[in-house]
Amino acid sequence: MQLVLEKRAERSNTIALVSPLIAIGLTIVTMTILFAILGKNPLLALHAYFIAPLTDGYSLQEIAVKATPLVMIAIGLSLCYLANAWNIGAEGQFLIGAVAGSWIAVKTQGTDAGAWVLPAMLVLAAAAGALYALIPAICKVKFGASEILTSLMLVYVADLFLDYLVRGPWRDPHGFNFPTTAEFDPVATVPLLIEGGRLHLGSIIALLVVAAAAILLGRTIKGFEIRVVGAAPRAARFGGFNANQLIILTFAVSGALAGLAGIIEVAGPVGHLQPGISPGYGFTAIIVAFLGRLNPLGILIAGLFLALTFIGGEQAQIAMKIPLDVTKVFQGILLFYVLACDSLILYRFKLVFPSRQVTRGAG
Amino acid sequence: MQAHQRMLDSTPNGQHSGDSPLLRTIGLTKRYGDFLANDSIDIDIWPREIHALLGENGAGKSTLVKSIYGLIQPSAGEIRWQGQRIVLSGPSEARSRGIGMVFQHFSLFDNLTVAENVALGLDGKESFKDMSARLEQVSKTYGLPLDPKREVWQLSVGERQRIEIVRALMQDPKFLILDEPTAVLTPQEADQLFIVLERLKAEGRAILYISHKLEEVKRLCDTATILRGGRKVETCNPRLETAASLARMMVGGEIKEVKAVSGRKTTVPRLVVNDLSLAPSEAHGVRLEHISFELKGGEILGIAGVAGNGQEELFAALSGERLAKDPGTVVIEGIAAGHLSITQRRKLGAAFVPEERLGHGTAPRMRLSENALLTGHAASGMVHHGFIDTAATLKTVDRATETFDVRKAKRDPEAASLSGGNLQKFIVGREILRNPAVLVVSQPTWGVDAGAAAVIRQALLDLASAGAAVLVTSQDLDELAEIADSIAVMFHGRLSAPLATSEATREKLGLLMGGSSLEPKEAAHAIGA
Numbered sequence: 001m002q003l004v005l006e007k008r009a010e011r012s013n014t015i016a017l018v019s020p021l022i023a024i025g026l027t028i029v030t031m032t033i034l035f036a037i038l039g040k041n042p043l044l045a046l047h048a049y050f051i052a053p054l055t056d057g058y059s060l061q062e063i064a065v066k067a068t069p070l071v072m073i074a075i076g077l078s079l080c081y082l083a084n085a086w087n088i089g090a091e092g093q094f095l096i097g098a099v100a101g102s103w104i105a106v107k108t109q110g111t112d113a114g115a116w117v118l119p120a121m122l123v124l125a126a127a128a129g130a131l132y133a134l135i136p137a138i139c140k141v142k143f144g145a146s147e148i149l150t151s152l153m154l155v156y157v158a159d160l161f162l163d164y165l166v167r168g169p170w171r172d173p174h175g176f177n178f179p180t181t182a183e184f185d186p187v188a189t190v191p192l193l194i195e196g197g198r199l200h201l202g203s204i205i206a207l208l209v210v211a212a213a214a215i216l217l218g219r220t221i222k223g224f225e226i227r228v229v230g231a232a233p234r235a236a237r238f239g240g241f242n243a244n245q246l247i248i249l250t251f252a253v254s255g256a257l258a259g260l261a262g263i264i265e266v267a268g269p270v271g272h273l274q275p276g277i278s279p280g281y282g283f284t285a286i287i288v289a290f291l292g293r294l295n296p297l298g299i300l301i302a303g304l305f306l307a308l309t310f311i312g313g314e315q316a317q318i319a320m321k322i323p324l325d326v327t328k329v330f331q332g333i334l335l336f337y338v339l340a341c342d343s344l345i346l347y348r349f350k351l352v353f354p355s356r357q358v359t360r361g362a363g
Numbered sequence: 364m365q366a367h368q369r370m371l372d373s374t375p376n377g378q379h380s381g382d383s384p385l386l387r388t389i390g391l392t393k394r395y396g397d398f399l400a401n402d403s404i405d406i407d408i409w410p411r412e413i414h415a416l417l418g419e420n421g422a423g424k425s426t427l428v429k430s431i432y433g434l435i436q437p438s439a440g441e442i443r444w445q446g447q448r449i450v451l452s453g454p455s456e457a458r459s460r461g462i463g464m465v466f467q468h469f470s471l472f473d474n475l476t477v478a479e480n481v482a483l484g485l486d487g488k489e490s491f492k493d494m495s496a497r498l499e500q501v502s503k504t505y506g507l508p509l510d511p512k513r514e515v516w517q518l519s520v521g522e523r524q525r526i527e528i529v530r531a532l533m534q535d536p537k538f539l540i541l542d543e544p545t546a547v548l549t550p551q552e553a554d555q556l557f558i559v560l561e562r563l564k565a566e567g568r569a570i571l572y573i574s575h576k577l578e579e580v581k582r583l584c585d586t587a588t589i590l591r592g593g594r595k596v597e598t599c600n601p602r603l604e605t606a607a608s609l610a611r612m613m614v615g616g617e618i619k620e621v622k623a624v625s626g627r628k629t630t631v632p633r634l635v636v637n638d639l640s641l642a643p644s645e646a647h648g649v650r651l652e653h654i655s656f657e658l659k660g661g662e663i664l665g666i667a668g669v670a671g672n673g674q675e676e677l678f679a680a681l682s683g684e685r686l687a688k689d690p691g692t693v694v695i696e697g698i699a700a701g702h703l704s705i706t707q708r709r710k711l712g713a714a715f716v717p718e719e720r721l722g723h724g725t726a727p728r729m730r731l732s733e734n735a736l737l738t739g740h741a742a743s744g745m746v747h748h749g750f751i752d753t754a755a756t757l758k759t760v761d762r763a764t765e766t767f768d769v770r771k772a773k774r775d776p777e778a779a780s781l782s783g784g785n786l787q788k789f790i791v792g793r794e795i796l797r798n799p800a801v802l803v804v805s806q807p808t809w810g811v812d813a814g815a816a817a818v819i820r821q822a823l824l825d826l827a828s829a830g831a832a833v834l835v836t837s838q839d840l841d842e843l844a845e846i847a848d849s850i851a852v853m854f855h856g857r858l859s860a861p862l863a864t865s866e867a868t869r870e871k872l873g874l875l876m877g878g879s880s881l882e883p884k885e886a887a888h889a890i891g892a
Contacts, residue, residue, distance in 0.1 A: 006396055011728060011777065221746045224736060232726035237684055238717060239737040240706030350396070 005347045015345045020291050020302070022344075023337035030333050040320055048319050049312035049330075059315075061198040063307045065269055068206045069094070069261035069278075071303035073285035075213045076254030078294040082217070084230040085247045089136060089151030090258040091282025092158035093129040097259020098266040099162050100128030102273040105188035106170050106181055117187040121263050129259015130252040132158065137251035141244045147251075155282070163275050170273065180274035190268035202264035209257060213296040226250060258282060279310065280328070287335045306331065383446040385410050385538055385569050386431065386462075390440035393426050400426040402593045403440065408538065413560060413570045415580040415601060418590035419613055419812045420783055424573050427590070428540050431571075432464045433457040463536030465527045467543045471515045473647055477526055478511035484530045494533075502529050505559050516647040520669050521552040528559070539563065540571045545579060546838065547670055550873035557583055575613070577606040591615055614813045621820045621845060633832035634658040634681075634713075634801045635694040639701075641680050641687060649673040649856045651680060656851065656858065658832040660800070663823065664861060665847030666836040669876050673856035674805065674836045675718070681803050681834070682715040683708045696800050706741040712800030714738070716790055718809060718836075720783065724790045727779035731771075732756040734778050735763070735793055743797055763792035767818060784815030791819050795826055802826060805836045820846050840872060854878045 028046065035042040053059040073090045080087040101121035108117050136150035163179070172182040193199040217223035228236040229243045236243060261281065270277050288306050292298030313327030384407040393401040401423045408414050418424045429435045431442060433451030441448050444460055451457050454464070471480050478495045485494065495511050502509040507525045515523060524547065531539055541560075545553040560570055560583065574580055580587055580601050587601040589612045596612050611617065635658070641651040651673050658664050668674060679685040680693065687693060687701035694700060695711045705715070715738075721727040725734040735756045739745045745755045760775055767788040771781055778786060787808070794802060807823065808816035824846055827833045836853075837843050843850050849861040852875035859875045874880075 219751055220749050221736075221740055221751055222749060224733065224740075224751060228726050228729070228733075228737065231728055232722055234719075234723045235726040235734075235737060238682070238705065238715070238723055240683075240704055240709070240741060 002351070004350050005343070006350045007347055008345075011345050012348075016293060019341040019344055020293065020298070020338060023291070023334060023341045024305070026337045026341075027330065027334045030337075031330055034326070034329070035322075038322065038326075040322055045316055045320060045322060048316040048322075049309065052315050052319075053308055053311040058198070059311055061194075062311050063304060064203050065198050065200065066307035066310050067300075067303040068200075068202045069265050069281045070285050070288050070306055071206045071300055072202075072209050072261040072264075073254075073258045073282055074288035074292065074299045074303060075209050075296060076250075076257035077285055077289040078292070078296070078299060079213070079217075079226055080250045080254045081289060082230045082294050083226045083243075083246045083250045084233065085137070085140070085250050086148045087133065087136070087151050087251055087254050088148050088286070089133070089154050089282070090254065090285055091278060091280065092151070092155035093133050093255040093258035094262040094265075094278055094282045095155075095158040095162050096132040097125035097129035097262030098273060098277055099158070099165060099262075100259065101125035101263030102170070102181060102184075102266055105184045105267065106273075108188065109182055109185060113185075113187060115187060117185070118190065118267065121188060121267060122260060125259045125263030126256040127259070129262065130256040132259070133251040133255020134248065137248050141247055147247075159275075162273070162277075166274055172272075178274075181272045183272050184267055188267060189271065190264055198269065200264075200268045202261075202268050205260070205264065207300075210296045210300050217296065258285075284310075284331055287331050287338070290335060291338050306334075384408055384443075385445060387443040388427075388431070388440065389443065391427065391430060391437050391442065392439040393423075393430060393435065394438040399593050401430070401437070404590070404595050406588050406595065406598070408569050408571060410537070410567050410569050411564055412586060413564050413572055413584045415584035415587035416571055416573045416590065417575065417577075417580060417587055417609065417613055419575065420810045421592075421812065422590040422613070423593040424590055425542070426593075428464065428542065428571065428573065431457070432462060432540060458534050458536070461535070461537035462540070463531035463534055463538070464540040465524070465531050465542065465544060467546060469523050469527055471523055471526060473516040474514060476512050476514050477509050477518075480515060480526055481511075481530045481533065485533065497533060498529060501532050505529070505532060505562065506555070507559060520547045520671055521549070524548070524556075532563075536568065538569045538571070540573070542573045543575070544572075545574065545576060549669060549876035550840075550869045551877055553579070577601075577609045580609070581606065589613055610813065621817055621824060630659065631697070632657045632694075633660050633696055634803075634834065636681070637692050637694065639677075639680060639687060639692040641676060641685065643676065644679075644685060649676050651676050652856045654856075654858045656861065658801070658834060660830045660832050661827055662849075663827045663833040663835060663847045665843035665850040665864070666834065666853055666858070667838070667840055667843055667850055667872055667876060668836075668853035670838060672853045674853055676856070677853065677858075678715070678717060678803065678805050678836065682713075682717075709738065709741045709797075714794035714797055714799035714802045716794055716802070716804040716807065718805040720786050720790060721779060725778040725786065728777055730775045730777055731760045731781075731789060732775050734789075735759040738793060739797065759793065759796060760789075762796055763789050766796065767792035767822065782812075784811040787811050788815050788818055791822055795822055798829075799826075799831055801832045801834075803834045806838065807835060808837075808839070808842060816842075840869060843867075852876055 032042040032046065035045040053063060073094060077087055077090055101124055104117060104121045104124060132154065135154060136147040139145040139150050140147040166179045166181060170181045172180055175182065190200045190202055193201065217227065225236070225241040226246055228239060229241055229246050233243055266273050266277055284306055288299055288302045291305070292302035309327055309330055313324055316322040317324050386408040388404055388406050390403045390405065391401055392399065392403050404427060416424050416427065426435070430437045433453045433456055443449070449460070478498055481498050482491055482494055498511050507529055509522065509525055509529060515526070524544065544556060548556060563570060572584055581604070584601050586598060587609070588598045589596045589609070591613060601609060636654055636656050639651055639654040643650050649672060654677065656664065666674065680687060683703055683705035690699035690702040692701040695708055695713050698711055700708050700711060717723045726737065732753065733756070736745050736751060739756070739759060743759070745752050757775060763769060769785050769789045769792065771785060781789065791804070791807065804823065807819050811819065820842065823833055823835065835843065835847060844864055847864050849863050850867045850872065851861040852859040852872060854876060855878065862871065
């Protein structure tokens with residue numbers, strides 16, 4: 001008996017929907033084994049990860065808050081990936097957006113600047129994120145530099161630049177030398193949706209971004225261009241679509257969304273600029289984008305799921321002393337299985353029985 | 364040569380006088396999922412025989428020879444080699460047993476020399492120097508001249524094929540499989556190849572010759588096995604058959620003759636190319652040099668030539684996938700378009716059908732409606748204010764399906780799920796339904812079944828008779844003779860002056876395809892008269 005991978009005549013839409021679920025299932029099996037090796041009760045650990053956060057209102061809000069940047073960044077990344085442009089540097093664009101937006105917040109601190117402050121911060125953050133993303137895009141188009149490497153390297157530049165600002169010029173003079181800016185003024189803060197809660201306006205913006213992306217990809221010629229350029233570059237050129245223009249466009253949009261997510265995080269849940277504002281949102285969003293099948297609605301669901309792992313990871317650390325790094329291991333294993341299961345969309349397993357097989361002759 | 368001598372001694376004289384065939388397949392079956400690519404095929408191949416394997420695309424010819432050459436494992440049935448049942452672990456085992464193969468698509472490294480390429484393809488352990496000497500020896504013996512030190516990119520397609528043949532012969536095969544060897548040759552080069560094949564036959568070797576050129580098979584082959592839909596239809600002596608009777612067996616029915624409708628010619632040229640020269644976009648590409656022609660409405664101009672002589676580059680320059688510096692080099696409907704993008708050229712009324720169906724003409728994993736949008740977005744009312752009119756794209760699919768008899772499993776499947784012929788009908792239909800003023804089409808019926816080919820050729824004739832200018836690039840001279848009003852030949856990036864189809868004999872075209880000029884002969888002829 002032989003197990004062979006056989007190509008399907010047409011891609012299976014059923015598997016396209018089921019494949020992320022298979023991947024999640026396999027990840028949970030692997031994690032169960034890992035928990036057992038760590039000497040923790042796997043059932044309790046899984047409960048802490050996946051069930052406990054869903055049982056109280058505070059955690060549910062926190063999941064939405066964590067999902068907000070993940071979804072916004074992943075939507076932008078999905079546009080890049082669909083167009084075969086590999087933006088790996090969303091983390092850097094997120095940080096640069098946070099820095100640029102914070103600049104207005106820091107400069108208007110304590111003045112009587114009005115309601116224009118927050119909108120201006122959002123716009124500037126998006127613009128800065130887009131510009132920062134254009135560096136690898138232009139290097140790619142003009143010089144053929146690998147955007148994977150350049151976008152990734154710029155993450156560390158952004159990280160250190162932020163670090164310099166909060167330790168140097170922007171440090172809160174009354175902050176006991178902690179590397180942080182002062183708390184932002186109310187006009188420079190993203191408003192909460194529920195008084196005393198955690199949910200903020202950013203989540204609404206994220207939902208709007210999801211809707212806009214769904215319309216762009218499903219209904220417009222621009223969305224079609226993005227999909228063709230990625231799926232069949234030569235056919236796209238034959239269709240009259242310019243791949244280089246789309247690399248620039250998708251990088252800019254994706255950088256803008258990451259930058260926006262950055263300032264919303266800083267001006268929302270965090271409330272000031274400091275190092276470590278992101279637990280790796282820009283990288284986790286890559287997993288979100290693929291787990292969501294590069295589909296806007298799928299990304300929304302995947303974003304909520306990965307947010308759950310962040311919250312669950314924190315709870316598991318508190319309750320069971322499972323290291324927070326296990327969450328990252330979890331996310332890595334998940335991406336691995338998602339990509340592996342994707343081959344089932346175009347291929348299927350088949351058992352070949354030896355009765356039909358020619359037996360090996362003497363010659 | 365000693366090896367060759369041994370072969371001669373061991374082979375009995377006279378046809379089929381040996382007591383067993385050299386190679387025999389019994390009930391050979393290959394199954395891909397639910398699809399039977401080969402269904403219980405019996406074939407006998409004798410020493411000293413040129414055996415044709417005939418069939419349309421998808422009939423199962425390639426699958427059969429891949430099984431025989433050890434590239435794939437059959438699902439059922441057996442192969443007997445010199446009377447013994449064998450199971451081949453792979454091509455190298457096939458080669459070591461004496462089975463050689465020359466593929467239609469060459470596997471050569473452009474930047475390596477002839478000798479280096481041959482060395483890479485041999486399994487033996489002899490030194491490079493010995494191997495080079497043997498290479499020269501074999502190529503001389505068989506009249507296949509090759510310079511071992513030249514790099515492959517400098518060679519013509521015919522010369523590249525020689526490398527593949529010599530490489531196969533250096534293993535001293537008892538049985539050689541050739542997959543459509545003349546598809547890339549000029550008529551004269553094909554004649555030379557036939558001499559080599561006759562000689563191999565006389566040495567006692569067997570040859571399996573895959574082709575769909577029936578006249579060629581009648582001329583060369585002793586036996587023909589015809590496959591259709593994965594099954595063997597018949598084994599016969601092709602010399603006792605007519606081309607029409609062979610075609611009937613291949614297709615399983617009569618083939619519709621295409622009919623030209625007398626067209627109304629416009630006097631104004633619709634496509635003009637003025638002294639178009641273009642540097643190649645990639646290494647070893649072909650430079651287009653001083654190409655000029657004029658095409659009026661109602662006219663079909665055929666461009667013949669061996670593949671790789673600049674046809675692809677010309678298509679890219681005409682379509683706007685590559686832009687010319689001087690706008691005046693390409694004029695569409697009286698407007699200088701050399702600098703315009705493919706979308707702008709489409710808006711001027713031009714339409715294009717590239718050679719490669721999957722990946723160039725269509726996005727394989729996208730639906731037909733999306734592929735209708737691919738070329739229709741600019742000028743077919745499929746897009747309003749940036750939004751796609753899905754109903755309009757589906758309507759194009761339905762119209763193409765109806766008009767050109769595109770067979771598919773559902774209304775709007777992925778392009779890759781269609782058979783070659785049906786996808787080509789869709790692509791040609793998609794462009795023709797836009798009522799183009801100018802249609803540039805490359806290899807319109809390459810790898811397409813005879814039924815679909817007839818539909819496509821008829822569509823091109825009808826389009827021309829409706830007043831469009833049609834430019835057809837094809838390697839199939841019979842096809843050009845059937846539909847074109849005049850034929851020009853591309854060689855090394857230059858285009859010959861067009862000949863009226865009635866005057867374009869195979870000999871003349873063959874000379875042009877080989878790079879000779881017709882002029883001295885004509886001049887001599889004039890003096891003689």
